[in-house]
Amino acid sequence: MARRTLGVLFAGSLVAATAAMAIPVTPGPAYDGTTKNVQINWSHTKRSNGFVDDTWWALRTSCAPEYLGERLLCDTMGRLAGAASRTFEAKMADDVGLPLVDHWGLMTAKNSPFIRSAHVETPLGLEAVLGFYRDALDKRGWTENDGALVEPDRAVVAFTTSDGPALLRLVRQDNTTIADLALRKTLAATARIQPAPGQAKLFLGNKTDEAADIAVNERTVRLAAHAGEELIDFDSATDKLPDSQKIDLPPGKYKVTLKLKGSAARQREFEVAANETWGLLVGPEGAPLPVRMY
Missing domain, CATH: 2.60.40 (Immunoglobulin-like)
Structure with missing residues (x-):
């Protein structure tokens, strides 16, 4: 009797799940940017002279579900992708030695014998991104030089560091803030x-x-x-x-x-x-x- 009940309940759940897959939903702000996938790539090259060259890139794609079942799948994939991206962010920031602003949709980074650099694209406003970098770089001991250019849609800030000169360039474009941070090393x-x-x-x-x-x-x-x-x-x-x-x-x-x-x-x-x-x-x-x- 118990087994039959379980079978009936299981069959009923399948019917309910199948029906849920076909229930239309209206995408809202909470789901418009839901992460469906994070594509990540990292390459590591070690040369005969001992120099190491590391490159990272990552791209987030979004999910706009039309049905309840798709929304459930999007939410699950979003949680898995979020965990993967946090692990990636921690490794990239540690290995490159540069901070990474939140809510990025695309990022690339480089640590070679010549440069440390990070390119980040985020929907956050330019003022918020500039504030993040100024605070994060100050905590790393970087000194902001005089003469910073700060405009509503653009900012260029130079820094002096113990490892060499660095530059932060921000541009606001198509509801996205593009941040380029680079520290050029002494090796030409x-x-x-x-x-x-x-x-x-x-x-x-x-x-x-x-x-x-x-x-x-x-x-x-x-x-x-x-x-x-x-x-x-x-x-x-x-x-x-x-x-x-x-x-x-x-x-x-x-x-x-x-x-x-x-x-x-x-x-x-x-x-x-x-x-x-x-x-x-x-x-x-x-x-x-x-x-x-x-």
Whole structure:
């Protein structure tokens, strides 16, 4: 009798669960940004001279459920993804030695013989992000230099540290604050990644399984699947890139469009300063992954 009751109850629960999967729901603010997945990648390269080169990137995607069952799955996946991202954040911040602002949707980081850098994109307002970094960097013993530029949609703050000069650049764009923090080390970069004096250098790569087009202003470069995907992992990989994937740019802001085969184009504005070197990868779902290399 007990077994039959359990069977009836179990069958009933299956019916209820199946019905729940089909119940429409209205997505609200609490679910619009619910994390469904966190895609994480970390590479570690040790060279013959003992130098170590580490690169991290992570991308959060969101879930907008249309049915109750999907919402339940989104909530479960969100909790699992949150735990994974916290572990990742702790390791990245510890290994790179740079703070990481909360609520990021995309982040990249680099710790090479030449630089420590972190690129973070967050929905938090510029004022809140600036306050976070000023407080976190002050606790690390960094000294803010005079002459900081702080505007409603932009901030540039230089710091003096025991390890060398550092720079924080914040830009507000499309309801997102883009934070670039970099500490250039005393060891000079190799000629292969150094930009020409007064210029910036941009390397292009594709980490996806599909062909991709990257347009920087009016110049479009077609990248085969996985073309140049290792360029940010170690500087010697840039030697293998064709000239079409190496772009010299005057400092300034550039419109960048990424288009994966079979998907909609993604656009954004990308800023480079004089004497900077960047890698720009086409990431999952066509997301741009900028990594400061020098």
